[in-house]
Amino acid sequence: MKLTVTGLDALKKRLEKTLPEEIRENIGKAMVRGAERVVRGAQALVPTDSGHLKSTIGHTEPRVGKNGKLYVAITAGDVSTQVGQARNFQLARIVEFGAQGRAAEPFLMPAYRAQKRSIRAGISRAIKKAAQGQKG
Numbered sequence: 001m002k003l004t005v006t007g008l009d010a011l012k013k014r015l016e017k018t019l020p021e022e023i024r025e026n027i028g029k030a031m032v033r034g035a036e037r038v039v040r041g042a043q044a045l046v047p048t049d050s051g052h053l054k055s056t057i058g059h060t061e062p063r064v065g066k067n068g069k070l071y072v073a074i075t076a077g078d079v080s081t082q083v084g085q086a087r088n089f090q091l092a093r094i095v096e097f098g099a100q101g102r103a104a105e106p107f108l109m110p111a112y113r114a115q116k117r118s119i120r121a122g123i124s125r126a127i128k129k130a131a132q133g134q135k136g
Contacts, residue, residue: 023130024070028062030126031072034119035059038074041111046076046095053081053091057108076108 042057053076060073077092089099098104 020130023127026126026130027070027123028072030122031062031070031119032059034115034122035072035074037115037118038108038111041114042074042076042107045107045111047105047107053077053095056081056092074108074112 036059039057039059043054046054046057048054056078057074057076059075062070062072065071076096077090081091083089083091083094092108094102095105096108097106
């Protein structure tokens with residue numbers, strides 16, 4: 001006889017949405033601390049001509065995505081760093097990944113990779129603290 005369990009996906013989504021606010025808050029704070037370290041690392045690595053691209057590297061506050069997961073976005077570039085005749089290319093993307101005739105000079109991914117383990121550990125600690133009733 002074969003047993004089939006149904007409704008696990010719906011249960012998972014419900015649990016993600018009902019994550020206790022205190023735990024969500026602690027996770028968000030840990031994510032922001034990690035994002036700040038990545039931003040500082042990226043700012044140290046980005047090639048600087050005028051320094052303007054460096055000044056556009058930042059992060060968002062914690063957000064809930066369409067899938068219900070919490071995230072913090074790290075950004076580089078804005079309208080002022082668009083280049084090209086039609087201003088349709090983002091300098092940050094060109095520097096990070098390269099372009100025809102220009103070698104890549106990655107700054108975001110190396111900064112993230114350098115902090116990845118530390119960020120995960122910080123989030124784990126935040127969850128444990130919240131589960132024990134401590135503020136993060």
